[in-house]
Amino acid sequence: MTSTRLVHGAFRFSGLIALQLAAFVSPAGARLIAVSTTIQAAVDASQSGDTVKVPAGTYRENVLVTKNGITIEGSPVAVLDGAGLSGDTGIHAAPAPPASEIKGFRLHGLTIQNYSGNGVLIENGRDFAVSGGTYVGNGKYGIFALHSANGRIDGNFVSGSNDTAIYVGQSRTIVVWDNVARESTVGIEVENSVRVTVFLNRCIGNSAGVLVDVLPGLDETVTNDVTVRQNLILANNRPNPVTDPSDILSLLPSGVGLLNVGGDGLTAAGNIVTGNDSAGILIAQLPPDAAALDPRIDPFPDHNEIRNNVTLENGGSPDPKIAPLPGADLLWDTSGSGDCWSGNTAESSFPDPLPRCGGKP
Numbered sequence: 001m002t003s004t005r006l007v008h009g010a011f012r013f014s015g016l017i018a019l020q021l022a023a024f025v026s027p028a029g030a031r032l033i034a035v036s037t038t039i040q041a042a043v044d045a046s047q048s049g050d051t052v053k054v055p056a057g058t059y060r061e062n063v064l065v066t067k068n069g070i071t072i073e074g075s076p077v078a079v080l081d082g083a084g085l086s087g088d089t090g091i092h093a094a095p096a097p098p099a100s101e102i103k104g105f106r107l108h109g110l111t112i113q114n115y116s117g118n119g120v121l122i123e124n125g126r127d128f129a130v131s132g133g134t135y136v137g138n139g140k141y142g143i144f145a146l147h148s149a150n151g152r153i154d155g156n157f158v159s160g161s162n163d164t165a166i167y168v169g170q171s172r173t174i175v176v177w178d179n180v181a182r183e184s185t186v187g188i189e190v191e192n193s194v195r196v197t198v199f200l201n202r203c204i205g206n207s208a209g210v211l212v213d214v215l216p217g218l219d220e221t222v223t224n225d226v227t228v229r230q231n232l233i234l235a236n237n238r239p240n241p242v243t244d245p246s247d248i249l250s251l252l253p254s255g256v257g258l259l260n261v262g263g264d265g266l267t268a269a270g271n272i273v274t275g276n277d278s279a280g281i282l283i284a285q286l287p288p289d290a291a292a293l294d295p296r297i298d299p300f301p302d303h304n305e306i307r308n309n310v311t312l313e314n315g316g317s318p319d320p321k322i323a324p325l326p327g328a329d330l331l332w333d334t335s336g337s338g339d340c341w342s343g344n345t346a347e348s349s350f351p352d353p354l355p356r357c358g359g360k361p
Contacts (some may be wrong), residue, residue: 012178016123026328034089039063039072039080054078054110061129062087066096068103069287074110074133074286081114088117090138093125101126108132118144119158122151125213131155142184145174147219154178162241163249164189165206168196170220176201185249187233190263192220198228205252206242209233209276213261214286215248216294223263228271233257235275250288253278253321257314262286262297266304273311278327280346282309285335305357306330326350 029057030049035042037251040063042052047071056077065072074080076178080090090112093105101124102323111134112119119135123129125148135142135158142158142165145151154177160167165181167189168174176198181187187203189211190196203209210233214223236257242249252259255277260266261284273280283301285291292301315327329346332354340357341349 027209034061035315043067043070043072048104053117055310062089062093065091065093065105066099066102067158068105068118070104071106071108072110073108073229076109076110079111080115082116083114085115088115088139089257090118091120092118092123093128100124101129104299105129106131107250109134110352111136112136112142113137114289115139117141119312119350120144121150121163124148126150127155127256128152130320133157135165136160141165143167145169145171147171149173151175152177155334156180157182159183161185167191168193170218171196174197176215177290180204181209185238185242185252187236190226191215192218192223193226194220195225196227198226198231202232202234202259203236204232204234205238206236207257208259209250209273210258211252212259212266213357214263214297216286216290216297220258221294222295222298224265226263226264226266228258229266230270231272233271233273233276233280237275237277251287251321251358253319255279255317255327256282256322257311258282260284260301262291262299262301262302263301264298264304265306266301268305268309269307271309271311271327274313277316278314278322279325280314280329281306282322282325282331283289283310283339284325284333295304300316301339302337303312304336304340306339306341306344307357308343312345312347315348330347330354 023308051071054074084146095102099155099242113136116139118141119138119143128151137160138161149172159182161184164186165184187206259278286299310330314329318327328348330349341354342357
């Protein structure tokens with residue numbers, strides 16, 4: 001039954017991907033520019049609509065893209081390696097002042113590894129795509145989309161980031177699709193963002209598999225209309241390596257499959273969430289000390305629907321950080337309004353029973 005849902009969901013979802021792909025059609029006269037010295041030199045020589053082709057080899061540089069409509073396409077054995085570099089980001093796509101946004105950036109392929117900060121950082125991007133790449137051992141983030149809109153992040157393998165493997169922050173209308181996020185503090189995070197879809201990903205061996213949250217002190221103040229569906233969220237029991245109490249990430253409990261902290265309008269449906277030591281799916285408010293830092297935000301999780309998920313064998317060895325809540329497959333701290341649960345397969349829940357979704361199975 002799960003496999004059938006996945007297939008049908010993929011066909012329905014293909015329409016959305018097709019609409020987004022339409023934004024990336026190259027204009028007439030676009031050129032293919034092969035890297036012969038550095039990736040940066042080829043990017044500097046490109047113009048809107050061009051594709052920078054990166055052949056096999058190891059490249060040690062920090063690449064900045066500020067022009068619209070640039071595609072970087074890498075061979076599967078083209079490696080961008082940041083070990084020992086002073087710059088902290090592999091590829092940074094951002095508008096050049098005074099432009100307000102960078103449009104049509106695409107990154108396909110490449111292995112990006114060992115940067116102290118980010119594998120790829122997209123700031124103020126519009127109509128962007130990051131697909132088919134490998135991101136390993138980047139210190140903070142593998143793929144980082146910030147203040148961006150109308151983008152897709154798909155088909156990537158990301159592991160070994162001590163903040164988040166795939167991060168969407170202060171952004172709108174983003175699709176995170178068919179990625180593998182492993183062995184990071186957070187697998188996939190949606191923070192202070194609206195209209196984000198997290199679909200058909202595999203989040204395995206992180207501290208938390210998927211995190212949806214609203215945090216203080218940012219330009220955008222809400223997280224709303226997030227869909228997390230048909231993902232495999234498995235054994236996210238990595239100890240949280242962030243111990244600095246001044247870093248809000250240090251509050252994150254390990255062993256949670258899907259955690260929503262203060263986000264509104266989350267739909268979590270058709271996910272398989274199993275083997276997470278603290279909780280399968282946890283809905284909670286932003287801690288009061290953090291909420292007090294920013295009176296603009298609503299710290300309570302409202303109008304979230306948790307439906308038709310398979311949540312089994314979770315909560316067997318909970319992190320003390322979730323206290324006084326117990327470990328469970330389905331867990332709610334009872335804050336917020338309009339939150340509901342229906343049609344889930346679970347062995348344990350707190351409270352029991354959880355509120356049902358009116359008129360929905």
